[in-house]
Amino acid sequence: MKKFTIDRIEEGKAVLECENGEMVNLDVSSLPKNIKEGDILEFADGSYFLDDEETENRKRHIRDLMSNRFEE
Numbered sequence: 001m002k003k004f005t006i007d008r009i010e011e012g013k014a015v016l017e018c019e020n021g022e023m024v025n026l027d028v029s030s031l032p033k034n035i036k037e038g039d040i041l042e043f044a045d046g047s048y049f050l051d052d053e054e055t056e057n058r059k060r061h062i063r064d065l066m067s068n069r070f071e072e
Contacts, residue, residue, distance in 0.1 A: 002043045003051065005058075006035055016041065
């Protein structure tokens with residue numbers, strides 16, 4: 001199972017970054033509804049699925065990094 005981060009959404013296309021750093025362009029219509037930049041998707045059995053738990057974990061990690069950076 002591969003994981004992707006939604007890097008950006010432009011003109012009906014989503015740019016996904018794979019765990020290995022590869023970038024993939026897909027039609028937004030082929031992805032789960034209500035996706036947004038920063039969401040984590042899993043690819044399994046020929047479909048993409050939103051990974052809510054991993055998305056929240058990454059957001060929390062980024063918030064912590066930013067908080068620590070500004071406290072210094």
